Amino acid sequence: MEIGRRSIAISVNGSTSGGMTSAFSVDSPNSQTDTLIYTYSTTVAKGSSVSVSVDWNYKGQYSGRDLDVISSSSTIF
Known part of the structure; x- marks a missing residue:
């Protein structure tokens, strides 16, 4: 199954x-x-x-469910 190019925001x-x-x-x-x-x-400041955060405009299906956007966010220390 081919997943084509999609837009992404970071x-x-x-x-x-x-x-x-x-x-x-x-x-x-x-x-x-x-x-x-x-x-x-x-580049970020040391210490x-x-x-x-990332938003991937997937606009597809996974396990039979429609998914428009797959998002993830975190704080790195």
Whole structure:
């Protein structure tokens, strides 16, 4: 199953950048995969905590459920 390119937004300490992911294939619509689809790098102050969030505009199905956006966020210390 082919997952085409999708838009992605990455926010680091409130500064947002966006782009398009790479396309990739999975064995089935219910399988998990560990595939690099986008990279982003930035410089942050040494010793500071960093707030990071990602919104991937998936607009597809996983395990029979429609998913528009897959989001994740965390603070790194």
